[in-house]
Amino acid sequence: MEALDPVVLARLQFAANVTFHILFPTISIAMGWFLLFFKTRFIATGQQHWMDAYQFWIKIFALTFALGVVSGITMSFQFGTNWPGFMNTVGNVAGPLLAYEVLTAFFLEATFLGIMLFGRGRVSESVHTLATWLVALGTTASAFWILALNSWMHTPAGFEMINGQAHVTSWVEVIFNPSFPYRMTHMLLASGLTGSFLLAGISAYRWLKKDQSLAVVVSLRTGVIVAAILIPIQIMVGDLHGLNTLHHQPAKLAAMEGIWETQRGVPAVLFALPDQASQTNKFEVSIPKLASLYLTHDWNGEVKGINEFTDHPPVAPVFWAFRTMVGMGLLMLAVSWFACYELKFKQEVSSLTAKILVAMTFAGWVALVSGWYVTEVGRQPWLVYGLLTTAQAASQAPKANIALSLAMYLTLYAALLSAYVSVVFYLAKKSATVEEKTPLNSLEAQHV
Amino acid sequence: MSDFGIDLATLGGWLPLVFAMVMALSMLAYVILDGYDLGVGSLLESADSVEQKDMMIASIGPFWDANETWLVLGVGVLLVAFPMAHGIILGALYLPVAFMLVALSLRGVAFDFRVKAKAHHRPLWDKVFYIGSSLASLSQGFMLGQLIIGFKQDIAGLFFSALIGFCLLFAYRLLGAGWLIMKSEGALQLKAVRWAQNSLWLTGAGVLAISIATPWVSQRIFDKWFSFPNLLMLLPIPAVTVVLFFVIHRSLMRLPSRFAQGNQYGAAVPFSSTVGIFLLSFYGLAYSLFPWLVIDRINIWQAASAPEALLVIFYGVVVVFPVIIGYTVFAYRVFWGKSTLLNY
DSSP states (O other): OGGGOHHHHHHHHHHHHHHHHHHHHHHHHHHHHHHHHHHHHHHHHOOHHHHHHHHHHHHHHHHHHHHHHHHHHHHHHHHHHHOHHHHHHHHHHHHHHHHHHIIIIIHHHHHHHHHHHHOBTTBOHHHHHHHHHHHHHHHHHHHHHHHHHHHHHHSOOSEEEETTEEEESOHHHHHTOTTHHHHHHHHHHHHHHHHHHHHHHHHHHHHHTTOOOHHHHHHHHHHHHHHHHHHHHHHHHHHHHHHHHHHHOHHHHHHHHTOOSOEESOOEEEEEEEETTTTEEEEEEEETTHHHHHHHSSTTOEEOOGGGOSSOOOHHHHHHHHHHHHHHHHHHHHHHHHHHHHHHHHSSOOHHHHHHHHHTTTHHHHHHHHHHHHHHHTTTTEEETTTEEHHHHOOOOOHHHHHHHHHHHHHHHHHHHHHHHHHHHHHHHHHHHSOOOOOSSOTTSOOO | OOTTSOOTTSHHHHHHHHHHHHHHHHHHHHHHHHHHHHHHHHHGGGOSSHHHHHHHHHHHTTTHHHHHHHHHHHHHHHHHHOHHHHHHHHHHTHHHHHHHHHHHHHHHHHHHHHHHSOGGGHHHHHHHHHHHHHHHHHHHHHHHHHHHTTTOOSHHHHHHHHHHHHHHHHHHHHHHHHHHHHHOOHHHHHHHHHHHHHHHHHHHHHHHHHHHHHHHHOHHHHHHHSSTTHHHHHTHHHHHHHHHHHHHHHHHHHHHHHHHTTOOTTTTHHHHHHHHHHHHHHHHHHHHHTTEEETTTEEHHHHOOOHHHHHHHHHHHHHHHHHHHHHHHHHHHHTOSSOOOOOO
């Protein structure tokens, strides 16, 4: 039975862990910079509401950071336990990149986080601001290294194979491999969007709960405006990333677009049920020739279909994940621009818009995770494109062990995710009902 | 030339040696640093009041995250420098590792949830914190036991590993209690003295069990210890360890009356002596195991990555390590002295 195949189990386990993990750094990378922005505004203007916003959001930042740390530790073990073939084949590339992530990012962010969270009053204000800077830089540096490695797995470069093992010939080519600039930009923008919708959503929630203090207003404005600025850039960068994929991983692109046969004047498929067995799309709704235009910049440009490739990813999951991501992106564009319009011309968002923003608090996660499925499932059956398949790299660990630990992880992640979401909203509700103090090292103040 | 026919003048000779040291030191740093905060966590449910619990958590709050990063570094070095051994070791320890990871996750998040979730959920998150800390300690001890006996999973091997798991839990508690004696005052401090007393002898039993068992695992380790003149040169290790146990015992007897007079002199003795015991045990273990990653099966040279990859990481380590140590020391200095309740 395929479901009991150890490779499938190992993939499920790793996918569950990576999916769970990526939710939190994506927020903390953006939130680190938002906090720095609030703090800098406070120092520049002396206006208390910027500090109030900082004090509220740092709680959510700390919680998010903790979840990112613990799920990240699990990953550092699973690289080896689930994919021993990965390190054996490309360890000379992956090893140093991972090592530099730990050395330059993890210690930096983890150590200065303590000072950032609890050090106000123990260090000078400027040292505290420096700590905030270093935490934000650390989270971003960590994204740099891990995305360099991930991009390399999609578009390997700067190495040669000797006796079945990759040996680096140029580190510049390894790190700045062809898909890295696109993926890095796409991911950082995704982080900014996830963070800004969280900022806007939770602030709209507090607003609706009648906490309409200046701190809430500036958080809401910051979230909405940043989202409105980032989303068109993200759509553009996403398009460029897609063209990069067309060039380097045409099978993935064919799956994203749902194109089975190589043809000219390819339609843009809006809806379809891709069917692997008959290698056709059922119930297809499409716009003629549009895909050729945006992929090749020619109405009659040729695009290769799935059937052209012996190794290609499963079509339906990639096709659907891609549509989910794009759909969510367009929704984000509409909502953030409309909210921006209201803020500009009516000075505040309407209660309907506020409710929509609340519903979209974690919209960034949906787009993010579906985007990751597009790129990661789209790379299959390869783990390192053209070099090593996922099945070759999988571990020979006993099925029962993988199954048992998978069940444990899934239970844990479901519990932690629901606890996280409910506590984030609970913190928002509590701050709306309890008058917020700004404790600075006073023992009787509300301690955290 | 070493005993293993390795030319230490070549890159492939000295780089694995350096990375074995980096890995071992990271693990040592992890065991001591996360050891004390796991110890505090496993004592949490023995506290008398919510205030004591808050104070216990406050004493480790600014540090736990960075402490745990040493584990990532240690395992990271195992993964990137000795990939072959990483697969075998973590494969053999698959389930205890999974338990440890779940436990560490629970403990890490409970730290935040206990003060952020609804007030009536706090006792639940305190329990999660306690269970997570304890289970992580037990799993780590179990893994240490397995490492020492070369991953034998027969009845005797499992029993020995479970025993070490139990003893490491108490060793961490001793560290944690020592930390609390240093960082707290009043009733909690006195309570911590009692916790330390209760943990002391089981810690001793663990050190003893490891010392007795290790030479019997392999003839080679036996010869290393019990040949002349090695035995004489090694004798200070067990001797000083015994003295340190005695020092802690005496200090724990005297401290309560001194604290009662408002005198904090010697409050750091139990913690620093426990760290001393950890250092000596580590040294003894390293001496026994070196250069094997899996006893008598895989040594550091057999498992090492290509020298050119190690060299790239080596440059990073040389530049970044002193910086990491520098700002870690800085962070500890910022929160030096008795803990105060934490707030943002």
